[in-house]
Amino acid sequence: MVNTTLSRSRSRTRTRPRTPAPRPGLGARIVVNGVLGLTAVYFLLPLVWVLIASTKSPGELFGTFGLWFSDSPQALANIVAVFTQDDGLFGRWIANSLLYAGVGALGATVLSVACGYGLAKYVFRGREALFSLILGGVLVPATIVALPLYFLLNPLGVTGTVWSVLLPSMVSPFGVYLARIHASSSVADEVLEAARIDGANDLRIFGSIATRMMTPAIVTIFLFQFVSIWNNYLLPLVMLNSTSTFPVTLGLTLWNSQTQRDPAFYQLVITGSAVSALLLVILMVALQRFWRADLSAGASKG
Amino acid sequence: MSSVRQSRSSAAVLIIPFMVMFGLFFVAPIIYALVESLFSVKASGLGFGAPERIFVAADNYLAALSSSSFVGSLLRLVAFAAIEVPLMVVTAAGLALLIDSAHARFPKFFKIVAFAPYGVPGVIAAILWGFLYIPATSPVLQVLERFGLDLNPLSSGTVLFAIANIALWSFAGYNMFILLAALAAIPKELYEAARLDGSGELAIVWHVKLPLLRPSIVLVTVFTIIGTLQLFVEPLILRPLSTAIGSDFTPNLAAYNQTFGQGNPNLAAAMAVIVALLGFLFSFGFLQLVNRKGKSAW
Numbered sequence: 001m002v003n004t005t006l007s008r009s010r011s012r013t014r015t016r017p018r019t020p021a022p023r024p025g026l027g028a029r030i031v032v033n034g035v036l037g038l039t040a041v042y043f044l045l046p047l048v049w050v051l052i053a054s055t056k057s058p059g060e061l062f063g064t065f066g067l068w069f070s071d072s073p074q075a076l077a078n079i080v081a082v083f084t085q086d087d088g089l090f091g092r093w094i095a096n097s098l099l100y101a102g103v104g105a106l107g108a109t110v111l112s113v114a115c116g117y118g119l120a121k122y123v124f125r126g127r128e129a130l131f132s133l134i135l136g137g138v139l140v141p142a143t144i145v146a147l148p149l150y151f152l153l154n155p156l157g158v159t160g161t162v163w164s165v166l167l168p169s170m171v172s173p174f175g176v177y178l179a180r181i182h183a184s185s186s187v188a189d190e191v192l193e194a195a196r197i198d199g200a201n202d203l204r205i206f207g208s209i210a211t212r213m214m215t216p217a218i219v220t221i222f223l224f225q226f227v228s229i230w231n232n233y234l235l236p237l238v239m240l241n242s243t244s245t246f247p248v249t250l251g252l253t254l255w256n257s258q259t260q261r262d263p264a265f266y267q268l269v270i271t272g273s274a275v276s277a278l279l280l281v282i283l284m285v286a287l288q289r290f291w292r293a294d295l296s297a298g299a300s301k302g
Numbered sequence: 303m304s305s306v307r308q309s310r311s312s313a314a315v316l317i318i319p320f321m322v323m324f325g326l327f328f329v330a331p332i333i334y335a336l337v338e339s340l341f342s343v344k345a346s347g348l349g350f351g352a353p354e355r356i357f358v359a360a361d362n363y364l365a366a367l368s369s370s371s372f373v374g375s376l377l378r379l380v381a382f383a384a385i386e387v388p389l390m391v392v393t394a395a396g397l398a399l400l401i402d403s404a405h406a407r408f409p410k411f412f413k414i415v416a417f418a419p420y421g422v423p424g425v426i427a428a429i430l431w432g433f434l435y436i437p438a439t440s441p442v443l444q445v446l447e448r449f450g451l452d453l454n455p456l457s458s459g460t461v462l463f464a465i466a467n468i469a470l471w472s473f474a475g476y477n478m479f480i481l482l483a484a485l486a487a488i489p490k491e492l493y494e495a496a497r498l499d500g501s502g503e504l505a506i507v508w509h510v511k512l513p514l515l516r517p518s519i520v521l522v523t524v525f526t527i528i529g530t531l532q533l534f535v536e537p538l539i540l541r542p543l544s545t546a547i548g549s550d551f552t553p554n555l556a557a558y559n560q561t562f563g564q565g566n567p568n569l570a571a572a573m574a575v576i577v578a579l580l581g582f583l584f585s586f587g588f589l590q591l592v593n594r595k596g597k598s599a600w
Contacts, residue, residue, distance in 0.1 A: 066441030118316030
C-alpha cells in the first residue's frame, strides 16, 4: 500500500515537470556563501598558522607576522630537528600513536561488532538490561574511569606498559551501540535462516555473511575509535611514565612544558604539532567518504 | 533442540568477550571509585606502621563540597557548559542548514574543511590556539591591535570563552556531519510539497527541516554535555599562559591533582563521582525537558 502510493507519486513527478526550486535570490546566495566562507577561514586559521610557523626559525616565530612566510623558510631544517631531537624520540611517539590507535581500534571493532550483532540477533533473558548497561557507558565521562583504573592496574604491574593503554582502548560502548543498530537494520533474518538451513554454523554465518553486510558500520566504528584513541590524552597521561612509550599527544605536551626553560622547544612543538595534525587530517580527508556519520545519526531513530 | 543449544553458545561467544573487557576496564573502575570514595587512608598514630584504611561514609563528599576551590571549579564547569553547549549546537545546526541549502556553492569543500579539526587531538588544538591567544605570536590579535583593539582572550573575564572556542573548533564540524546526515535522510518530496504550499526557504527550514532534525539535535546536545564535563586538557595546556587558570580550574583537574599531587585518591574518587552524577543529572534533565515539551525524541 505504502509502496504503491510512493511509486505512483514518483511516476507523477516524472511525467509532470518537477516543481522548480525557487531561483535563489542574489542576497540569500551572498549571505549563505559569505557566512560559509568566513567559517571556512575560522576552521583553517590554526592549521594554516601552524603550517606557516613550522617553516620559520625559532627567532622569527615571535618577530614576524604569523600568516606570512619569512624571507628564509626552513621547513626541512625544522622537520629534521623534530625527528632528531632526543635520538629520534618523535618518530617513536608517532609509531606508538599508530600502534595504540591501530591495534586498539582493531580490537575494539572486533569486540563491539561481535557483541552488537549478538545483541541484535539473539533473544535471551536480560538482553535489554545488558544493552542498557552498555548504553549507560556511553554517558560516563572518561575521567571517572581513567583515574581509578590506574589504581586497579598498578598492583598488577600493568601500569607503565603498552598494555595499560592498549587494553582499555579496546572497550567502546558506542561501538556496540552502532553495531547493534546497524545489524538490526541491515542484516535480514531471512538470510541468516537460509544459511542455517544450508547447514552453516552460526559463527561462520557471522564471520562470512553478516560482517560483509555490516561493512559500513565496521569501517565507521574502526575510524571513530582510531581517532578517539589517537586524540586521547588522559589515559596515557595517567598510565605511562617512560617517554619511550608515550603517544604523540603526550610527547608534545612534554616538549611544550619545556618551552619555559628553553625557548628552542617552541619550534619543536610547533613543527611537531604541524606534522602530527597534518598526518591525521590527511587520513580523515582521505577516509571521509567511508565515514558514515549517518549511522550515528540514524542511531537516534532506533 | 541442538540448534537452540548451538545458537546459545554462539551468542555467548559473540557477546562475552566484549562484556569481559567492559567489566574489567569500564565497570570495575567505576565500582572501585564508588567504593574508594567511601573510605579514607589515615597514617596510624605516630606515623609508624602501615597506614589504616577506614570507612568514612560521606566524609569525602562533604570534604569535596565544602572545599571552596572544588565548588568553585564545579560552578565554573556549569558556567562553561552554559556557554559551550548552546554555542556548539547552534553552530553545528546552523552550518548544516547552510550547507544543505540550495545556495551553497562548494558544499564538498566546506564539509572537508569543517571536519578537518576533528582529526587534531585536543591537546594539539589547545597548543595551537594558545599561540593564537597571545599577542606575541597571534596574527589575529596583532591585526586587531593595529585597529586599536587590545584583546587578551586569556584574561579572567574571557578565559571560559577562549576555552569554549577551542572545543567549538574541534567538534563543530563533526557534529555538523551528524546533522547533515540526518538532513540528507529527509525525503525531498516534503520540500516540494511545502513549496507548492507557498513556503519559502526559511519557512521550510523552520517548519520542515528543524522538526525532523530534532532527534539528532538532541543526540548532539547530550554528547556535547558529556564532552563538556570532561574539561581537562585545554586548561592544563593554557595554564602557563594565563594567570586566570588555577591548578584546580575544573573538577577533573582537581581530581587529578588530588590523585597524583596530594596523594588523596579517595577524595579524588568522590570528586569524580560528583562530576559523573552532574553529567547524568544534566543529560537526563535535558532529555526530560525535550520529551515533555513535545513528541518523544528518542
